[in-house]
Amino acid sequence: MTTIDVERLSVRLRERSVLSSVSFSLSSPGLVAVVGPNGAGKSTLLRAIAGLVAIDEGAIRIDDVELRSLSAQQRARAIGYLPQERTVHWPVAVRQIVALGRLPHQLPGAGLSAADQTAVDAAMVAMDVSAFAARSLLELSGGERARVLIARVLAQQPSVILADEPTAGLDPKHQLALFEQLEATVACGTRIIVALHDLALASRFAQHVLVIAEGRLVASGTPQNVLTEDLLASIFGIACASVERDGHRFIMPVGLANRRP
């Protein structure tokens, strides 16, 4: 599986330090979750790895290749990015949206090749959106729209997928279905990093958790080791309960830390 090394990464946006000296290394297989309070720098971390924000200091390496040395097209083939907002500007048909994921693989002026068509079809089946193929994205519900946009990233077939709050606005069934799909994608060898607010999903599905607070990496490791009551109380200011079910551990916030019963 693709390795990601982040070394002393610092990012400043408008003179404000958003990430300072963040270092971690991801080499073992499994889904990676980035958790942290609002404004901690989770999105900026994903955006930095996606090449969307300028890095002030430090380095990001994908499979030991410096991110900065990649061309725009090489980067687009290696890294897929799913932003938090689900903006779509024109009522384009669902299949055309998913097919945009093939742009990095197409030659200028060329249409979709047979391989492109296969990738698009597979992504649409994976996210269960084939039934809306010809419909406009703007006619779909929020949950359906989210699935279409994830299918777009899957069609890109990158070795790394960065998803910022992919479950926002999804009902519980679709949240679980999405994470099962992400697990399946990870099982096929894709490195997936998800920024998440939902600690239950993070503890249930992630094999590796990065905890970010005030622009710094506070903890990094397995959910069992990282998502401890003490850490959650000090970082999020919440009291949590831990539930075991079918061999999985779920973290449930039960109250604010200072009003703990």
Added chain:
Amino acid sequence: MRAMRAWDIDRLTWGLVGGVVVAFVASLAIGAGTFGVPAGPARWLILTEVRLPRACFGLLVGAGLGLAGAVLQGYLRNPLAEPGVLGVSGGAALGSVLAIHTGVAGAFALGLPLAGLLGAAVSTAALLVIAGERSGPVTLMLAGVAIASLTAAGVSLALNLASNPFAAAEAIFWMMGSLADRSTTQLYLAGPLIGLGIAVLLRLGRSLDALTLGDDVAKTLGIDVVALRRAVVVGTALVVGASTAVTGMIGFVGLVVPHVLRSWTEHRPSQLLRASALGGAMLLLAADVVTRLLAPYVDVRIGVLTALIGAPFFLWLVVRMRTELTP
């Protein structure tokens, strides 16, 4: 909403090509109030020196305005964008009006179009300096609107200070837009610039498609948004600057044509480009023929005619959009 298939787009393209050919032939065949080319020794001269440049301008300017409108609507992701939104046509108009005001227009044959081109170039340079290299579409549009307002104020000032009413009237008539009495020399001057602009803009389809999902996603799909913006500005400046410098202000073509064709091209910005170029050429050639048919009765400028057709049509579109968007 009805799903469109690929062959529908092909059929649309061929339909538009047919329409352009018919309109072009009509433009050659129909004179001011007359059908066919009048017999006589001047027959060939009328065809090659009068009607052919006029038809070529209809083709190029119409295609350029339709295409620039489609590109700007796609780039700015704003269905209200039109070729004038970057302030380039305002710059060209100011340059031309100043040329009329100062007498440069009358001093030599190409004085008017060259002044228009200079105005367009200055306003484009100002746009790039004000908006900066890396700002987003909104900044570009705001800078364009500011420049358009400033050039409109400059035009008003020039008209206000006109030495005599004839100069003011000449400037006003020029600004209304016309394809009449354009020489082959003007065609050689503006034609290549418009053609180059069209070539630049036609290549942007892929990038505009990617922008459908926003700037960030487009960047992660490998689109160089800085280069895209430069191409949008330069291509539009070439097309709109050269068009306005020669034919005056021709409104609504770049606004209405992409709107009409959008639902026929699956709302995909890339598919809209070629169709809008063809649709713009067809509309402008047809409108020019109509001005000639009306000529014996009333002298209507083509810019006035396109606005007269375009504005009610646009109103109809707005009403239709309102009913579609109201839950």
